[in-house]
Amino acid sequence: MINELHFGTAGIPNSTIKPSTLNGVIRVHELGLNAMEIEFVRGVRMSVESALEIRKVSVELGVILTVHAPYYINLLSSEDSKVNASIKRIVESARVGSKAGAWSLVFHPGYYGKLKSEECIEHVRKILKKVVKELIDEGIKMWIRPEVMGGLAEFGSVEEVVAVTEGLDYTLPCIDFAHIYARSLGKVNNYDAFKNILEYIESRLGSEALKNSHIHMSGIEYGERGEVKHTNLNESKINYVDLMRVLKDFKVVGVLISESPNLEDDALLMMQTYRSI
Numbered sequence: 001m002i003n004e005l006h007f008g009t010a011g012i013p014n015s016t017i018k019p020s021t022l023n024g025v026i027r028v029h030e031l032g033l034n035a036m037e038i039e040f041v042r043g044v045r046m047s048v049e050s051a052l053e054i055r056k057v058s059v060e061l062g063v064i065l066t067v068h069a070p071y072y073i074n075l076l077s078s079e080d081s082k083v084n085a086s087i088k089r090i091v092e093s094a095r096v097g098s099k100a101g102a103w104s105l106v107f108h109p110g111y112y113g114k115l116k117s118e119e120c121i122e123h124v125r126k127i128l129k130k131v132v133k134e135l136i137d138e139g140i141k142m143w144i145r146p147e148v149m150g151g152l153a154e155f156g157s158v159e160e161v162v163a164v165t166e167g168l169d170y171t172l173p174c175i176d177f178a179h180i181y182a183r184s185l186g187k188v189n190n191y192d193a194f195k196n197i198l199e200y201i202e203s204r205l206g207s208e209a210l211k212n213s214h215i216h217m218s219g220i221e222y223g224e225r226g227e228v229k230h231t232n233l234n235e236s237k238i239n240y241v242d243l244m245r246v247l248k249d250f251k252v253v254g255v256l257i258s259e260s261p262n263l264e265d266d267a268l269l270m271m272q273t274y275r276s277i
Helices: 021-031 048-061 080-099 117-137 158-165 177-183 191-205 207-211 240-249 264-276
Strands: 005-010 035-039 064-068 104-107 143-146 174-176 213-217 219-223 226-231 254-258
Touching: 005 021, 005 064, 005 264, 021 035, 021 048, 021 264, 035 254, 048 064, 048 080, 064 080, 064 254, 080 104, 080 117, 104 213, 117 143, 117 158, 143 158, 158 191, 174 177, 177 191, 177 213, 177 219, 177 226, 191 207, 191 240, 207 213, 213 240, 240 264, 254 264
Parallel strands: 005 035, 005 254, 035 064, 064 104, 104 143, 174 213, 213 254
Antiparallel strands: 219 226
C-alpha cells in the first residue's frame, strides 16, 4: 500500500556502476530515493527469473516500481496491424512488469492523424476496456495509464486522458507536468495553474485519483508545436518548486518519476524540495 509520494528515476540511475534493472533498484535505494520506472521503451526484454528477483529486492528495499511500455505504440493508427501490435506491447509489458512487482504502467496513446479528439477518446476507451479485461482474466491487477503528451500532434491533453480513463477499472492518467507545460506553450507554470490541473482531475475522477498518482516531471524545451526535448530542471524555466508545493498541499500520494537526462539528480532535487516545504 502506497501512503506517501515516492520519488524515483525513469530507468536505471546514471550512477549505477554495473547497469541492470536489479542494480538500478539497489542504487535507487542507496541514493535515498524510493521508486524506479522500468523502461521497456525499446522493447520488453526481461526474463521471468530476473523479474522475480527484481520483485524480491524491491520489496525488501521499499522501492516502488512502475513500467513504461514501448514507444512503438499507436492505438490510433489507421492500420489494424499496428493497433493490434500496440495492444500486444501494452499487455506484454504488464505481464512482465507484474512479475517484477510493478504497480502501474504508462504508455503513449498515439497521434490524432485525421481523427477528431472525440473519436480518439472513444477509440482508446474501447481498447483500454479490452486490455484491462484481458489482464484481469489473467489475474493481473495493474494500473494502466495513458500519459499526458507534450506534442500538439499527439493525442493526450489532460482533458483527453481524463475522459479516456473516467469510469474504467484499473485505468487512470499518468500526469506529466513537463508535457503539460510544453503543450500549453509555457502557460501552465505556477502554483495556481498546477492547482487547477489537480482540481480538474479530482472533480472528474474523484479524490482517489490524487491518492493513486503516477507523475512524470523533468525540465523541457518547447516550440510552436509543443515539446522539443527533455532537459534538466536547471536548464528549463519550468517552475518545479511551485509544483512541489501544490503536490504537498493536495497531499498527493503515489510516484513521481524524474525524466530529466540527469535522472537521479533531479529526482533528489525534487524530493528534497518537497520535503523542505
